[in-house]
Amino acid sequence: MKVTFVDFGRHGDERGMLVALEEGRNIPFTIRRVYYLFDTRPHVRRGYHAHRQLKQIMIAVSGSVKVHLDDGCEVTEVTLDSPYRGLLLESMVWREMSEFSSDCVLMVLADQLYDPADYVRDYQEFCTLAKQERKS
């Protein structure tokens, strides 16, 4: 499956580094929600859902994490380990995150506020919906 990364400019100098994310400039949507996962316990696998509509960008602003992606047709796995690189997740992609490093802070920018109705948490339902979407 196609995986889209977004590489961010490096605004660092001799003092340190800075990355800036701006809606309509390097973020292809309106930023309505920002969340971050941290202090994840060892051997934990998180995610296990897809979104019906919501789009997001995931960035490991500290540490590293593996992201398993599944569009209902193909699966792939990517590693996020750079504050300069975001993973763009369109709607209807099943994701599972694993192998969080102990210092991992996984930041996510989303184009929607939290809405439980937007989540697909059952994998079989996800496969059925993804199949229907490909046919339509």
Next chain:
Amino acid sequence: MKVTFVDFGRHGDERGMLVALEEGRNIPFTIRRVYYLFDTRPHVRRGYHAHRQLKQIMIAVSGSVKVHLDDGCEVTEVTLDSPYRGLLLESMVWREMSEFSSDCVLMVLADQLYDPADYVRDYQEFCTLAKQERKS
């Protein structure tokens, strides 16, 4: 001077922790820009500016940092060392950040895109403007 902190809910469980920031819910403005400072060299002091209009919230999502604040009338210093707590910075506050821990990731949410004209980088000019603002 008055310092406003915003405490965020803790959405953690046995897997790890999660903090969510949402415009109009726990963030009192539209999130148009997100930036993060990291890999700051030891003994560096950053900032040295105020914003004419821009509002922002600073969060140490990893590590810790000291923030010196100055409204042109009073100064104070706060430490940011928790991913659960944001420092709300209204417009016209001079800020300098120092004592970044080596693991510090300082995330900032702002209500405006980057605009160099919004920065006041000269401290004397800042004091003059702040004085005028108090009189008006």
